[in-house]
Amino acid sequence: MTLEDHIAKHAAHGGATAIVCGGERITYSRLFADVARRANELGGGRRVVAFPFKPCIESIERYLAIHLCGCVAAPMPKDATQDQLDRAAQRFAHCLLPADAADILFTTGSTGKPKAVVWGNATIVANA
Numbered sequence: 001m002t003l004e005d006h007i008a009k010h011a012a013h014g015g016a017t018a019i020v021c022g023g024e025r026i027t028y029s030r031l032f033a034d035v036a037r038r039a040n041e042l043g044g045g046r047r048v049v050a051f052p053f054k055p056c057i058e059s060i061e062r063y064l065a066i067h068l069c070g071c072v073a074a075p076m077p078k079d080a081t082q083d084q085l086d087r088a089a090q091r092f093a094h095c096l097l098p099a100d101a102a103d104i105l106f107t108t109g110s111t112g113k114p115k116a117v118v119w120g121n122a123t124i125v126a127n128a
Contacts, residue, residue, distance in 0.1 A: 002102070002121045003128055004068045007032050021057050031061065038065030046097075048104060050074040050088035067102055067121075074104040091116070 010016060011032035018028040026034075038061055042049070049066045053059045053075035066073040074088050092104060100120035107115055 001125065002067060003124050004035065004064055006125070006128075007035070007064065019057055019060060021055065021060075024057055026057050031057075031064075034061045035064040035068055038062060039068035042066065042069045042071065044070050046070055046072070048072045048074050048089045048092040048097075050076050050080075050085040052076050052078050052080045052085070054078040072097060072101050072104060074106070076106070 007018065007028060010018065010028035013028075015027040015029060017025050018031045019026050042065055049071045051059075051062055051066070051074070053063065055078070059075075063073050063075060072092075074092075076085060076088060080088075088104075088106070097104075098118060098120065100122065101118050102121045102124055103119040105117045105119060107117060109115055
């Protein structure tokens with residue numbers, strides 16, 4: 001079961017609060033509706049979508065929508081340039097990712113050179 005499956009399950013039961021960010025609140029039903037709309041706009045296809053992750057509900061919706069439409073999310077620093085986003089996505093354009101791949105996280109570790117770590121849906125749900 002994916003994180004998006006859990007959100008859909010909660011959305012079916014009404015208006016419980018899903019996220020509080022700053023002074024903004026969003027219910028599970030509104031969250032899932034917004035995520036579904038964004039997923040539809042993204043289209044399908046198994047590809048990596050790199051995007052700047054900012055501490056806001058919009059970024060969370062984008063992240064979830066990427067998964068919902070079957071893509072792999074590559075959250076990047078909030079100040080990432082378009083060139084950095086494009087390079088991150090292109091890096092994996094021709095890679096065969098595991099079937100359960102949901103996220104690609106970048107870390108510099110101890111070497112200072114960016115490395116990619118692939119997380120599956122089970123890992124995301126276990127850490128949610």
